[in-house]
Amino acid sequence: MTERTQIGGLQIAQPLYDLVVNDIAPGTGIEISTIWRELENILTDLGPKNKTLLEKRETLQSQIDQWHQANSYEPKAYKAFLTDIGYLVPEGDDFNITTENVEPEIAGQAGPQLVVPIMNARFALNAANSRWGSLYDSLYGTDVIPSDGGADKVGGFNPVRGARVIAYARNFLDKTAPLAKGSHLDAIQYTVVDGTLSIKLKDDSLTQLASPEYFVGYQGEAGAPLAILLCQNNLHFEIQFDREDNIGKDDAAGIKDILMESAITTIMDCEDSVAAVDADDKSLAYRNWLGLMKGDLEETMVKGGKKIVRRLNPDRQYTVADGSTISLKGRSMLFIRNVGHLMTNPAILDKHGEEIPEGIMDGMITVLIALHDLKGNSAFKNSSVGSVNIVKPKMHGPEEVAFTDELFARIEDAYDLPRFTIKVGIMDEERRTSVNLKECIRAAKDRVVFINTGFLDRTGDEIHTSMEAGAFVPKSKMKATTWIGAYENQNVDIGLACGLPGKAQIGKGMWPEPDNMAAMMSAKLAHPEAGANTAWVPSPTAATLHAMHYHYVNVQTQQQELRSRTLASVDDILTIPLLGGEELSAETVQHELDNNAQGILGYVVRWVDQGVGCSKVPDINNVGLMEDRATLRISSQHLANWLRHGICTEAQVMETFKRMAAIVDKQNEGDADYRKMAPEFDASIAFQAACELVFEGRVQPSGYTEPLLHARRLDIKRQA
Numbered sequence: 001m002t003e004r005t006q007i008g009g010l011q012i013a014q015p016l017y018d019l020v021v022n023d024i025a026p027g028t029g030i031e032i033s034t035i036w037r038e039l040e041n042i043l044t045d046l047g048p049k050n051k052t053l054l055e056k057r058e059t060l061q062s063q064i065d066q067w068h069q070a071n072s073y074e075p076k077a078y079k080a081f082l083t084d085i086g087y088l089v090p091e092g093d094d095f096n097i098t099t100e101n102v103e104p105e106i107a108g109q110a111g112p113q114l115v116v117p118i119m120n121a122r123f124a125l126n127a128a129n130s131r132w133g134s135l136y137d138s139l140y141g142t143d144v145i146p147s148d149g150g151a152d153k154v155g156g157f158n159p160v161r162g163a164r165v166i167a168y169a170r171n172f173l174d175k176t177a178p179l180a181k182g183s184h185l186d187a188i189q190y191t192v193v194d195g196t197l198s199i200k201l202k203d204d205s206l207t208q209l210a211s212p213e214y215f216v217g218y219q220g221e222a223g224a225p226l227a228i229l230l231c232q233n234n235l236h237f238e239i240q241f242d243r244e245d246n247i248g249k250d251d252a253a254g255i256k257d258i259l260m261e262s263a264i265t266t267i268m269d270c271e272d273s274v275a276a277v278d279a280d281d282k283s284l285a286y287r288n289w290l291g292l293m294k295g296d297l298e299e300t301m302v303k304g305g306k307k308i309v310r311r312l313n314p315d316r317q318y319t320v321a322d323g324s325t326i327s328l329k330g331r332s333m334l335f336i337r338n339v340g341h342l343m344t345n346p347a348i349l350d351k352h353g354e355e356i357p358e359g360i361m362d363g364m365i366t367v368l369i370a371l372h373d374l375k376g377n378s379a380f381k382n383s384s385v386g387s388v389n390i391v392k393p394k395m396h397g398p399e400e401v402a403f404t405d406e407l408f409a410r411i412e413d414a415y416d417l418p419r420f421t422i423k424v425g426i427m428d429e430e431r432r433t434s435v436n437l438k439e440c441i442r443a444a445k446d447r448v449v450f451i452n453t454g455f456l457d458r459t460g461d462e463i464h465t466s467m468e469a470g471a472f473v474p475k476s477k478m479k480a481t482t483w484i485g486a487y488e489n490q491n492v493d494i495g496l497a498c499g500l501p502g503k504a505q506i507g508k509g510m511w512p513e514p515d516n517m518a519a520m521m522s523a524k525l526a527h528p529e530a531g532a533n534t535a536w537v538p539s540p541t542a543a544t545l546h547a548m549h550y551h552y553v554n555v556q557t558q559q560q561e562l563r564s565r566t567l568a569s570v571d572d573i574l575t576i577p578l579l580g581g582e583e584l585s586a587e588t589v590q591h592e593l594d595n596n597a598q599g600i601l602g603y604v605v606r607w608v609d610q611g612v613g614c615s616k617v618p619d620i621n622n623v624g625l626m627e628d629r630a631t632l633r634i635s636s637q638h639l640a641n642w643l644r645h646g647i648c649t650e651a652q653v654m655e656t657f658k659r660m661a662a663i664v665d666k667q668n669e670g671d672a673d674y675r676k677m678a679p680e681f682d683a684s685i686a687f688q689a690a691c692e693l694v695f696e697g698r699v700q701p702s703g704y705t706e707p708l709l710h711a712r713r714l715d716i717k718r719q720a
Helices: 014-024 032-070 075-084 121-131 135-140 159-176 279-294 358-374 397-414 437-442 455-465 475-480 482-497 517-523 540-552 555-562 586-610 629-644 650-667 685-695 706-719
Strands: 004-007 010-013 113-117 132-134 187-193 196-201 215-221 224-232 235-241 255-261 265-269 299-303 306-310 316-319 325-328 333-337 344-349 355-357 388-392 422-428 448-453 505-508 534-537 615-618 624-627
Touching (some): 004 014, 010 014, 010 032, 014 032, 014 358, 032 075, 032 455, 113 121, 121 299, 121 306, 132 135, 132 540, 235 540, 255 540, 279 344, 344 358, 355 358, 358 397, 397 437, 448 482, 475 586, 475 629, 517 540, 586 615, 586 685, 629 685, 685 706
Parallel strands (some): 113 534, 388 422, 448 505, 505 534
Antiparallel strands (some): 004 010, 010 344, 215 224, 299 306, 316 325
């Protein structure tokens, strides 16, 4: 039995109680008794509302299922039905959001965004410190630089590859900070003369930047700077010099690296990328968030036989033209992503002995922790304007966004914070939200600072919502269907129409292949071109590379141009991507089964057995893909849909699972903590969980994977 402390009607698991009392509350100015009393009051008032909202989800889903069972899909009739049942709500008058005290990284900068599991301190520190990243390292270590012609990465430093990195970087400089004459390739010296950047070329002539205003400042001496700071599109980069450095000594201008301002913002995630099922897990998540807010989070690691202590980076200082100094933040601005409305957690029980909604607990405790930042209890500042920025996922429609707004207001009152101190990021990843996006934004118009599309969760919800409509197209064809393009465009269209520019981020989703950066550089240029001022990347390296796109595209200008285009249609978004009369070959069906089953197993076995919520999972072709619960949701719902409509059989799916389990076991044979699934399938809780996600997928709330995953992870913990 879990040891608990009774406070009022609440029963708080001891690890969480001790963390709040001994570590979180001191320094916040909030009395311990106030925390628990206000939490209980909020639960009494809002707990029933939370339950009612979840019941409405199930009621609407049941009505939609019955309609599809009784009717052939016809777009006009379908839309009218959704309006009649209140799934599609009337759209109100135009408006602009009124959010105030917005972080400068949100309001004024466009750039990459990281999402990182808060339970992993090393990952969290790496992400927080990824505000700045080495372009040379990011190029040298990835496939952006081809390995042909003797430029491979094997062994020590390869000068052929190094030369290609330098050429690529100089080309970047010529594109983003062109010279009045000549090329950065021909530069042999950079100096600051009378507050202006002067560049000597190899013919001994002097030139300057074509746009001198791009020069911001420098480090070191004006005549021999250690670094030159440039800025384009309100995004910075540093040219670094050191003629004693291994790279700089062979460079004509002594350039050793280009330091890119990279991950402008980071989402510290308590949701899809973690496996937090009890008080121990939640306490670890909260403790790491506390370390970030107090600035004292550390992680010790061994690299090359040496012990390294990872800490938060300090700010960066520069001398500007008039001799004064400026400071740029050395760390990414941190959001915290709470969980949604669905899940409960045994970390706290209410007066009825029932688990409390995890989203309410997250809100109360993560904001309490953020008070350390607001009150200056850290050597570093996360918020520059006295705000707490929370991303809220998996909300269904305007009522649920309004509930979050009410919850945040109650938390503000509990901690005596000014109204709208807590800002909200709305994940546009559920179908009822995307078709009612304008009204969702209206419901939080005084605190919204972020909207973001999420193809994977949005597709999972598309499949579950329309489960009874018919068989869906294969996953590989999903992005070519009508609804997805309209969904991505509408997110930007409505964001612009509701006045988000200058007050909130309009974001795009994750690049899933962390080892395939060359393809990312080709594909993700489309995100700033689409008018998104941020987009998710899977690593600090990816953030540094993706940052180049925001120099190539001025998002602010792009957004202005997009305002005149024809708005995306909700009718298109409501177009269900059904297979229709298309016949799939047996080979195509089996390939889809293999791909889905392998991905499900590869993720679930780590989640359930090891508590790893986000990992790079080799796919069926051994290509590493970033997997979290969103990818699991789409794969499991897709197989459930094909089972429902006879595209495959249960026996066929089970045979596929067992065959793929052996492959996943093989892929993980180098992991000493790994537990094999094959051939003792009945003894593997992880294998059982993977199967349940598909065979019981139709009855899972909104097709979410959390209820089954949490139950099976708790089984493993009880065994241990």
